[in-house]
Amino acid sequence: MANPLIEIITSPDPEVRNRSLDSVCRAASVAQLNAFCAELDTFRRRRANLYERVRALFFLYAIHRFHLPLKSGIGQRSRVPFAGFEQLLQRRFAEAIDHFLSVQAAEGPSDAISSALAAAYQRLAFQTLADQVRRSVRSVRGNQWMFRMGHPADHPLRLRPELLQRDADGSYPLLCECTPVRMDLSHGGWSDIFFLGMDFPEGARVLNISIDLGVHGRDAAPRPPVEAYLRVIDEPILRLTSVDLGATADINNLPEVFDFARDYLGLLKAAVIAAGVVPPGIEGSGQKLADLLARIVGPGQSAQAPEWFTTAPVGAINRCLEHAGWTSSDVGLWEINEAFAVVALANLAMLGVSADRCNVWGGAVALGHPIGASGARILVTLLSAMAERGERRGVAALCIGGGEGIALAVERVQ
Numbered sequence: 001m002a003n004p005l006i007e008i009i010t011s012p013d014p015e016v017r018n019r020s021l022d023s024v025c026r027a028a029s030v031a032q033l034n035a036f037c038a039e040l041d042t043f044r045r046r047r048a049n050l051y052e053r054v055r056a057l058f059f060l061y062a063i064h065r066f067h068l069p070l071k072s073g074i075g076q077r078s079r080v081p082f083a084g085f086e087q088l089l090q091r092r093f094a095e096a097i098d099h100f101l102s103v104q105a106a107e108g109p110s111d112a113i114s115s116a117l118a119a120a121y122q123r124l125a126f127q128t129l130a131d132q133v134r135r136s137v138r139s140v141r142g143n144q145w146m147f148r149m150g151h152p153a154d155h156p157l158r159l160r161p162e163l164l165q166r167d168a169d170g171s172y173p174l175l176c177e178c179t180p181v182r183m184d185l186s187h188g189g190w191s192d193i194f195f196l197g198m199d200f201p202e203g204a205r206v207l208n209i210s211i212d213l214g215v216h217g218r219d220a221a222p223r224p225p226v227e228a229y230l231r232v233i234d235e236p237i238l239r240l241t242s243v244d245l246g247a248t249a250d251i252n253n254l255p256e257v258f259d260f261a262r263d264y265l266g267l268l269k270a271a272v273i274a275a276g277v278v279p280p281g282i283e284g285s286g287q288k289l290a291d292l293l294a295r296i297v298g299p300g301q302s303a304q305a306p307e308w309f310t311t312a313p314v315g316a317i318n319r320c321l322e323h324a325g326w327t328s329s330d331v332g333l334w335e336i337n338e339a340f341a342v343v344a345l346a347n348l349a350m351l352g353v354s355a356d357r358c359n360v361w362g363g364a365v366a367l368g369h370p371i372g373a374s375g376a377r378i379l380v381t382l383l384s385a386m387a388e389r390g391e392r393r394g395v396a397a398l399c400i401g402g403g404e405g406i407a408l409a410v411e412r413v414q
Contacts, residue, residue, distance in 0.1 A: 003040065009052050037063055050128070058122070065118035084103070085116070100113055133274075147280055149281040164322065175230045180225070237289070238251040238293070252289060333357055333395075334396075335359060367381075395407060
């Protein structure tokens with residue numbers, strides 16, 4: 001007897017393909033459902049087609065969550081195997097499924113095993129989709145840094161300084177981006193083109209238009225219907241909110257960002273990842289989300305026109321001081337790299353800092369300019385000079401070719 005669930009997934013006939021899962025499972029016995037599931041699990045492991053694999057995984061999830069536990073004759077095992085549960089927590093979903101299936105083969109089906117399998121199949125389905133999106137995103141050269149980055153210290157993105165300036169009421173500015181909606185004139189829906197693009201690229205040639213929308217009689221003119229908002233808050237968390245769904249989640253750890261099945265905000269999480277705010281390469285790194293967010297809002301890089309590279313450190317220093325909560329008068333000693341002698345002189349004048357507090361052991365003109373190690377040289381010099389003179393706070397800054405500047409604030413702890 002052919003497996004009706006596999007027929008639903010693979011049939012080209014819409015009448016078969018659109019049959020509900022309940023129409024098959026309602027009359028099936030426990031033995032039949034387990035047989036269907038075993039064949040479906042083998043099917044999804046062997047198929048290369050993304051659509052077939054993901055739909056099979058969601059079928060397996062639904063059967064174990066909603067159908068098998070309601071059947072008479074299923075065992076009432078009271079515990080989920082701990083080893084499989086650990087694998088679930090570690091996001092090793094395929095291994096967890098193999099473990100739960102081995103226990104089921106040895107001890108028979110039960111509501112606890114079905115519950116565990118349902119959780120694992122659902123998460124594996126979302127992980128399979130996310131992995132495919134990662135592969136597509138990663139194929140674009142400009143996105144590849146997101147997959148190489150595994151530590152918060154390597155994150156290159158920074159918020160614009162304007163977003164870190166508090167308003168009169170103490171809150172940070174609200175950034176709003178309005179986007180037209182995409183209309184696909186050549187396929188039936190977003191999911192169709194999504195799966196075609198993954199498995200049959202040559203068939204995924206589309207004719208897309210971006211349109212604004214409006215309600216006749218209500219709106220004066222069409223406008224972009226998709227709105228996204230961003231604001232800095234005084235907490236080391238990601239707060240995601242969907243106005244349409246009326247759902248909010250406060251995320252304080254990296255694994256939850258990548259857990260698309262946890263709540264209704266999976267698409268927002270995917271947007272945060274695809275935008276590079278939380279790059280995909282940091283998944284599973286064990287790093288702290290708070291450290292990553294601190295890096296994004298943190299010190300002091302800036303850039304301006306390349307011909308003005310000599311004064312670029314001022315912008316970086318100002319951002320660095322703001323982040324540290326200092327003013328220039330709080331800084332005991334300064335080190336500003338002398339790519340040319342005028343660099344330190346110009347930046348001191350713009351900052352209003354006395355020359356006797358900067359490069360006190362001599363700058364690059366006196367000590368040399370080590371290629372590729374300027375930052376190490378001035379930082380070590382600054383720390384040594386601070387220790388010798390008993391200064392508590394210092395700032396090191398560099399100009400960089402291309403109009404960039406970078407600054408670092410250091411504080412000695414007694």
